[in-house]
Amino acid sequence: MNDTDKKISLIKRNAKEIVTEDELRELIRGNSSPTTYVGYEPSGTLHLGHLLTANKLIDLQKAGFNVKILLADLHAYLNEKGSIKDIRETAEMNKDFFLAYGLEEDKTEFVLGSEYQLDEDYIMDVYELSLNVTLNRARRSMDEVSRRKKNPIVGQMLYPLMQAADIGFLGIDLAVGGIDQRKIHMLAREILPKIDYNPPICLHTPILTGLDGKKMSSSRENWIDLSDSPEEIEEKINDAYCPKEQIKDNPVIEIMKYHIMPRYDEITIERPEKYGGDLNYSSFHGLKQDYLEGELHPLDLKKSVTIYLNEVIEPARKKVGGL
Ligand SMILES: Nc1ncnc2c1ncn2[C@@H]1O[C@H](COP(=O)(O)OP(=O)(O)OP(=O)(O)O)[C@@H](O)[C@H]1O
Ligand SMILES: N[C@@H](Cc1ccc(O)cc1)C(=O)O
Structure with a gap:
């Protein structure tokens, strides 16, 4: 196996899909330190489900990628997860959890969403993207992410546009997320080139089953997390x-x-x-x-x-x- 094949096989391990593997191969061949990220809505419990994506970031670090972790405070706010003050406090705690879990501190960059998502350039990107997406499409992309299934609010429409803008703005080559992020990622691949960003390669991890046989989720009390004795x-x-x-x-x-x-x-x-x-x-x-x-x-x-x-x-x- 040559070096590229070794890296690809490490990156593919336990991934549900890569869109596309050919693009990943090309990226690795042409760029010795590409950039990847996962975004998380700050959450009181970081359970083994969330950590599946962190495992993948550890693999990517080993394969030479720069890793960014986006603590998406404004996304959590738009997804009705609480007050911005509480969400930011949780984000700080989450940072320590990720480092404790095994990501290398000097190779991991943490970014708080609101640090740049209120900048004029970023907001202009979001506005430009909004001219390229129908309401229907924005709504569908949120099927598996939004808390609110009925009577969608405008915040839910901004959310996927901002997630796409993050990928462009942060210079992400490879976007990682659970398979529930797929529709937003596919939207990002389609619309980012319209505002002169490259479409990201996307890697999706499976969804971990909780202890009761249903999706592991902090709202179901069916999880294991790092603070369990x-x-x-x-x-x-x-x-x-x-x-x-x-x-x-x-x-x-x-x-x-x-x-x-x-x-x-x-x-x-x-x-x-x-x-x-x-x-x-x-x-x-x-x-x-x-x-x-x-x-x-x-x-x-x-x-x-x-x-x-x-x-x-x-x-x-x-x-x-x-x-
Ligand atoms: N059970 C799980 N298995 C794998 N990945 C998960 C799981 N739950 C969440 N994730 C991933 O973690 C990231 C952050 O998701 P988010 O904080 O919105 O979780 P969530 O689905 O709201 O979880 P929870 O229901 O526990 O709050 C996403 O990329 C998502 O795919
Ligand atoms: N959508 C992700 C959070 C996220 C937010 C912004 C991003 O750029 C990336 C990911 C979730 O469901 O938790």
């Missing part, structure tokens, strides 16, 4: 939905796949001799096969996920605890 994690994993021989919508399998396996060359599932002894896996493929065939039992999986997840989270937990 080892005892809480043990209890949560023990009680988690984990159907036998089923991979789909199985949060314990997903935690193993997305949060644990990328951090180890090989993992061991400890099992008493009488049940066949320890199992070792260096790829998710082998583990998946064994689980589907009933060779790996949910209880053994849960025990190992508890041990490894605690190990993965420990450094961050210490830092966050000491803040």
Whole structure:
């Protein structure tokens, strides 16, 4: 494998899609330090779902990308997440969480949305974009992001235009987000060239299933986050939905796949001799096969996920605890 192929395979790992891989290859060949970003509406809980995108940023850092994290305070405000003062305080806390989680401090630039989103040039970009997007299209792009499904407000129309403008304004080559960001990203690819910015390449991560088998979300109380103690994690994993021989919508399998396996060359599932002894896996493929065939039992999986997840989270937990 040449250097470009190695980077591409790291970037593709556990991604749901890249739009497009050819453009990514061209970018990596032609630019030794391209720029990527994820934007987050500041949130009181940064759960393992949010951290899927942070894992991808860590991979991208290893592949030579400059990483920006946008703490999107004005977006959260427009999405009715609270007062601007409270949102900004939460943004400050989130910054520490990301660094604690493993992003390299000197290679990660944090940007608060309102630091530049009130500048004249940025606002002119948003206005120009607004002349290129129908109400219907703006509304549809927000289907999976907006809090408010009925009676949309104008704030919801500004939101995707601003997200597109961010990508242009911050000089982003590769925009990363959960697959729920897809429609906004596709809109950005289409409209940014109309105001003389390059269309971004987009990478989407899967959506992590919560402990109850539904999307992990701070409003469902079905999450694990960095402030959970080892005892809480043990209890949560023990009680988690984990159907036998089923991979789909199985949060314990997903935690193993997305949060644990990328951090180890090989993992061991400890099992008493009488049940066949320890199992070792260096790829998710082998583990998946064994689980589907009933060779790996949910209880053994849960025990190992508890041990490894605690190990993965420990450094961050210490830092966050000491803040
Ligand atoms: N369960 C999840 N799995 C994967 N990514 C997620 C998950 N929840 C949120 N994200 C991602 O985190 C980023 C920030 O999303 P945002 O803060 O709006 O989350 P949200 O969907 O409102 O979550 P919550 O319901 O927990 O508040 C987005 O890129 C989104 O795709
Ligand atoms: N739309 C993202 C937040 C975001 C805001 C602005 C951006 O430029 C990027 C991302 C979310 O759902 O949380």
